Amino acid sequence: xxxxxxxxxxxxxxxxxxxxxxxxxxxxxxxxxxxxxxxxxxxxxxxxxxxxxxxxxxxxxxxxxxxxxxx
Amino acid sequence: xxxxxxxxxxxxxxxxxxxxxxxxxxxxxxxxxxxxxxxxxxxxxxxxxxxxxxxxxxxxxxxxxxxxxxxxxxxxxxxxxxxxxxxxxxxxxxxxxxxxxxxxxxxxxxxxxxxxxxxxxxxxxxxxxxxxxxxxxxxxxxxxxxxxxxxxxxxxxxxxxxxxxxxxxxxxxxxxxxxxxxxxxxxxxxxxxxxxxxxxxxxxxxxxxxxxxxxxxxxxxxxxxxxxxxxxxxxxxxxxxxxxxxxxxxxxxxxxxxxxxxxxxxxxxxxxxxxxxxxxxxxxxxxxxxxxxxxxxxxxxxxxxxxxxxxxxxxxxxxxxxxxxxxxxxxxxxxxxxxxxxxxxxxxxxxxxxxxxxxxxxxxxxxxxxxxxxxxx
Numbered sequence: 132x133x134x135x136x137x138x139x140x141x142x143x144x145x146x147x148x149x150x151x152x153x154x155x156x157x158x159x160x161x162x163x164x165x166x167x168x169x170x171x172x173x174x175x176x177x178x179x180x181x182x183x184x185x186x187x188x189x190x191x192x193x194x195x196x197x198x199x200x201x202x
Numbered sequence: 203x204x205x206x207x208x209x210x211x212x213x214x215x216x217x218x219x220x221x222x223x224x225x226x227x228x229x230x231x232x233x234x235x236x237x238x239x240x241x242x243x244x245x246x247x248x249x250x251x252x253x254x255x256x257x258x259x260x261x262x263x264x265x266x267x268x269x270x271x272x273x274x275x276x277x278x279x280x281x282x283x284x285x286x287x288x289x290x291x292x293x294x295x296x297x298x299x300x301x302x303x304x305x306x307x308x309x310x311x312x313x314x315x316x317x318x319x320x321x322x323x324x325x326x327x328x329x330x331x332x333x334x335x336x337x338x339x340x341x342x343x344x345x346x347x348x349x350x351x352x353x354x355x356x357x358x359x360x361x362x363x364x365x366x367x368x369x370x371x372x373x374x375x376x377x378x379x380x381x382x383x384x385x386x387x388x389x390x391x392x393x394x395x396x397x398x399x400x401x402x403x404x405x406x407x408x409x410x411x412x413x414x415x416x417x418x419x420x421x422x423x424x425x426x427x428x429x430x431x432x433x434x435x436x437x438x439x440x441x442x443x444x445x446x447x448x449x450x451x452x453x454x455x456x457x458x459x460x461x462x463x464x465x466x467x468x469x470x471x472x473x474x475x476x477x478x479x480x481x482x483x484x485x486x487x488x489x490x491x492x493x494x495x496x497x498x499x500x501x502x503x504x505x506x507x508x509x510x511x512x513x514x515x516x517x518x519x520x521x522x523x524x525x526x527x528x529x530x531x532x533x534x535x536x537x538x539x540x541x542x543x544x545x546x547x548x549x550x551x552x553x554x555x556x557x558x559x560x561x562x563x564x565x566x567x568x569x570x571x572x573x574x575x576x577x578x579x
Binding site: 133134136139141142143146147150151153154156157158159160161164165168169172173175176179182183 | 368369372373374375377378380393396399400402403404407490491494523526527532533534536537540543544547
């Protein structure tokens, strides 16, 4: 299936908006605004880190099975 | 997009990245300790512990502080006084002459509540200073700033073209897919793509604000010849000052003129940030936005009277707002940590980019693109 621009860029767009929110929030205020910044900037990093890490782990489980398949 | 256009975009991405990569690696590596410069300096070069003083301690006499600093370095003159409102210490900057060389002089810290002066120290020349020079001008002065600024512009071009060439690769892939187990290069290509997308806005903002920061010297020059010259025009033909009037009175005048603002630093007459006849008191507000901006009040250094006070022009404000956005120092320690993580990801991004280009002989990127297009079209 050929994915359109929306399908390709919806996640990057959401992450970009979160990042922009995080970059500006702490500039506009203190306290709660700082908190918003930390989460808006940190969340995408944590989620993508989790997705990438999770993939690696699943692959690790699969590998021994593939090896045990008799030719 | 036509195949030809995509090929051009790819060439833009390749060449803009290749030219600036080494510089950006240096900037990322030196930037990492600079994010935490306050914390690092607090460990290796701690300020004297503040004396316990009652909150209602009487206001200190700044003229006595100045006299004390001059007594400690009789062969020098006062250039600036720093009064950072969030810091219990102020600093008197003295030098052999009013105009730089900036490394030739002394810094006299003083307690802002008791007026006690500490021993004068030469300006910093330690490890962090070397890191800072490598990060800002490569020890080359203005040409160094402008060179790094140009590298920042290449980075922006690289990011834009990177987004364009990202598109065909993702025609058949879910976001953040990393195809492991096929070839190491393919795996790194996918990682380069996802990490680039996640950090895109941050790298763009830090890149553009970095470029603006490299223009600090020309921007200050523009302000001196523009607004500052205008503000001091009535004094153009006045005879030079023989003695300086009270700094303390000048500060009182500035505070009275803008009670909602706090003085941040004072430029003495004859320095680059003032005229021959004025104390230039730079003030800033308490609200998060006004605390990033400066408002200069010019005080006649003889009479202590206010002669002019204006908001700084847009181009100086752009510079002042660019600074926190580049340094990441506006949201306390957690923001700095986020900055450091993003900086590390940027290093991975740069290294993987070089790896992809280096390993191209095994799987030519042009062929990648053609393959991606065939698969997608």
